Amino acid sequence: xxxxxxxxxxxxxxxxxxxxxxxxxxxxxxxxxxxxxxxxxxxxxxxxxxxxxxxxxxxxxxxxxxxxxxxxxxxxxxxxxxxxxxxxxxxxxxxxxxxxxxxxxxxxxxxxxxxxxxxxxxxxxxxxxxxxxxxxxxxxxxxxxxxxxxxxxxxxxxxxxxxxxxxxxxxxxxxxxxxxxxxxxxxxxxxxxxxxxxxxxxxxxxxxxxx
Amino acid sequence: xxxxxxxxxxxxxxxxxxxxxxxxxxxxxxxxxxxxxxxxxxxxxxxxxxxxxxxxxxxxxxxxxxxxxxxxxxxxxxxxxxxxxxxxxxxxxxxxxxxxxxxxxxxxxxxxxxxxxxxxxxxxxxxxxxxxxxxxxxxxxxxxxxxxxxxxxxxxxxxxxxxxxxxxxxxxxxxxxxxxxxxxxx
Numbered sequence: 001x002x003x004x005x006x007x008x009x010x011x012x013x014x015x016x017x018x019x020x021x022x023x024x025x026x027x028x029x030x031x032x033x034x035x036x037x038x039x040x041x042x043x044x045x046x047x048x049x050x051x052x053x054x055x056x057x058x059x060x061x062x063x064x065x066x067x068x069x070x071x072x073x074x075x076x077x078x079x080x081x082x083x084x085x086x087x088x089x090x091x092x093x094x095x096x097x098x099x100x101x102x103x104x105x106x107x108x109x110x111x112x113x114x115x116x117x118x119x120x121x122x123x124x125x126x127x128x129x130x131x132x133x134x135x136x137x138x139x140x141x142x143x144x145x146x147x148x149x150x151x152x153x154x155x156x157x158x159x160x161x162x163x164x165x166x167x168x169x170x171x172x173x174x175x176x177x178x179x180x181x182x183x184x185x186x187x188x189x190x191x192x193x194x195x196x197x198x199x200x201x202x203x204x205x206x207x208x209x210x211x
Numbered sequence: 212x213x214x215x216x217x218x219x220x221x222x223x224x225x226x227x228x229x230x231x232x233x234x235x236x237x238x239x240x241x242x243x244x245x246x247x248x249x250x251x252x253x254x255x256x257x258x259x260x261x262x263x264x265x266x267x268x269x270x271x272x273x274x275x276x277x278x279x280x281x282x283x284x285x286x287x288x289x290x291x292x293x294x295x296x297x298x299x300x301x302x303x304x305x306x307x308x309x310x311x312x313x314x315x316x317x318x319x320x321x322x323x324x325x326x327x328x329x330x331x332x333x334x335x336x337x338x339x340x341x342x343x344x345x346x347x348x349x350x351x352x353x354x355x356x357x358x359x360x361x362x363x364x365x366x367x368x369x370x371x372x373x374x375x376x377x378x379x380x381x382x383x384x385x386x387x388x389x390x391x392x393x394x395x396x397x
Contacts, residue, residue: 211277
């Protein structure tokens, strides 16, 4: 085929460019979050949630997770627009992770040796990471669906960042179930859950976000 | 380099925005100009596989067309365009790199000698006719009539019994399907 032929062909399809509609994107996300909500309800809410939710540990964790959601979403937004720089978002994500890591570390070091394993492992360390990554799946699916219509020039990395974003959102919802209250635990297992979700996102991205 | 990039930017930015208003002639002109820059960009990077340049020019043009909603008007158009070209180039290297390394055909040399100029449109190795036959009839007819026979949307609608909206939708869907087939060479 001659390139001029192709150009003539494409010109017939001229017109304002349409991307994914915001309502559509919001709709998919809402459905995904509803599914996540059901998953958390199935796991069961923390019976002392109203008490726990008013503690500063809980609010700090939520602020941290919310920051992770915002930073990773901002990064994904930039990565799906060709020619846009990543800006400060990678640094912001790194700093947020580092902040919780530092907080967890100092809490661990200040505690008496006998209590350290309780701080780090709590009662749910075996399931926390997997639960978060599992709850993240519907959100990740909704994000991938939308990102396929965009133009990520780094498919795997974009998928990973979408996974991170989904993981952070999932962790916020999982917090309604989780009874752990140490920063050390969050730094280890919540980060682990988001990391696992990012890994899943990277694999899916390499596969499904190419165009 | 930076000065010439600025010239390209000035030339394309306004033209592109105008084309996005829905002006087909303007859009064709923009794509034509873009194809010249793409050819130059890819010629420079693919000196060992000149026969693939035009394929990749077309693939990149199609990507630019399909992903045009990802361009943000406050952004430099050239940054967007070259980011897509770069993505398609790297994607191509990844897909063909290994094969090309093993493939040393005498024809490659004759093609180096006859490589066309930067701005001259050339043929790719894809056969449009063949790709069209793989489309559903409605889409194929819509594309054949509007493009290959140069009929208007109204005339095509009358001829095929589709509504004008349906013709537009079918041309659009057909192009999308063509893009999917793009990677499978006939």
